[in-house]
Amino acid sequence: MIWHNDGLGEQDLEANLVVLRLLSGIRGLRFDVSRRLDVGDGVFQHRVPRGQLPDGEESALDSLVAPSPAAVEAMPRPP
Structure with missing residues (x-):
């Protein structure tokens, strides 16, 4: 399950992949990481x-x- 802080709660993998496919229309997509905290597992x-x-x-x-x-580990891998 994937949870979004958008008021809609949890989302299963297939629904999240639909949203992620929308990102393919964004040019120059990058992720700037501002903070990372190790928490056990x-x-x-x-x-x-x-x-x-x-x-x-x-x-x-x-x-x-x-x-x-x-x-x-459970994430689908590209062919």
Whole structure:
């Protein structure tokens, strides 16, 4: 499960992949990591995805991710 602080709560992997596919339209996508904290079986990471929207507008969004080794291991790998 993936949880977003957008009022919508948890999201399963397939629903999250739909959202992530939308990022493919962002040019120059990069993730600036501002903080990382090791916490036992995983990490908390504060990062800011940045890039240019199709209309040319610059975009940035504060985000916090907390992947655990088990979650990273379960992630689908590209062929």
